[in-house]
Amino acid sequence: MFVDSHCHLDRLKLEKYENGLDGAIEAAHDVGVSEMLCVAIDLENIDQVLAAADAYDSVYASVGVHPGTDVGEEPTLERLLALADHSKVIAIGETGLDYYYSEDRKDEQQSRFSVHLNASKICKKPVIVHTRDAREDTLAIIEREGDIDVGGVLHCFTENWDMAKRAIDLNYYISFSGIVTFKNAEALRSVVKNVPLERILIETDSPYLAPIPHRGKPNEPKYVPEVARCIADLKGVSIEEIAEITSNNYRTLFNRRA
Template sequence: MLVDSHCHLDFEDFAEDRAQILERARAAGVQELLIAAVVQKHWARVQALAAENEGIWAAAGVHPNEPEAETPGMDVLLAALSADKVVAVGETGLDYFRSEGDLRWQQERFARHIAASKATGKPVIVHTRAAAADTLALMRSEDARASGGVIHCFTEDWDFARAALDLGFYISLSGIVTFKKSVDLQDVARKLPLDRLLVETDAPYLAPTPMRGKRNEPAYVHHVAQFLAELRGETLAELARQTSANFHRLFVPMVPA
């Protein structure tokens, strides 16, 4: 069994064939997936997909590149996190690549999401791009270790990975690790402890080799896992078993691995 630990199955990209996508995922051995919200107005549809489908889990949060005005109040965020099958906070974090100017509002939003994570005991899903130092600094200052979480779609270096691991976080790898130019990321992937590793698609983005250029979907997490197993000298069965167990340990400990 495999788990796609991060996707956006609620997006309009999947509106016309969502049922078939889920069928293909199950046929590929992907029995569970987590849909991460990116904006507050989509929380209801993410939660509905989780409620209506066995093996689908949800997260509630606001992506760092959404405008400052979209930052939810703590009461609103906590209410969303109390919904059935909402198992995580996010995605959230810092992204200085696509946003400009004074980005303290991003930091304040991230801090609020971490506070909600600690208040609920639900792990936080962290997005970071061109903001490595500030991401780690804020995770430390806000004591993100208290509830833990994952650095999703990881593309940073080993020093960042080691710092995140030291904070009790998991590392999730996407199709990016399969790209020919991702040599540095592949070096990091070899070093990651298997008991802290997750796999994801981030669908509809970042389809892995050999599907690169196509719309990504949860079934393709099989290609990420296969690549990683070969890269790390492990069997696919071993990597699938452990990453699935890691997912359950972090997000849904009430469900047997």
């Protein structure tokens, strides 16, 4: 059974399903996706994120504000901790640093990132980190503000092996999305080969970044087996083994052990 460790169910394209989100969840279950983590990117839509988690036994949630968000409610420590008290919230984020689109807002992003890491430290729920063109600052803030016993995940990873290794040393997991299947992702596939299996998660980041052979279409959790298949090929193991290992990794990180 697979776990989609990072998706945005509140933002899926649901026109093809007569029964809306029910249809997308059923389609994921039909291909062996047993659990999905619906990740928040702002607080304006947090009610929909939590509603999805409440509505389905197989869906859990995170609370946080994406570093690229420059409008809306600010994620104060008090607000994040109040939201994190929800019974199906298992993570803080997504948070992090994105200098590719928002380099002019470095100070603001770093301050928000620190708030999320401190919320994680207090509530003992791991952090989901988005990082782009901000390797050194991301690692420095995690090291300074994070809790190594709680850890977290660098999601939709597209950086190099050096960053992955340094994050792993800080008790972080590395999550790969459909990008790993893209033809121009040879450098990323070489990173996959280096990351230990016990530190890998898989995700769709849907509705974005659909894997081959679905690239160019809206993404959804039922496509996460394509990510697993690619990683299995790179690691020289069966897709069943990748499904089992990454699901166990997810449960370990997010305290989802029975």
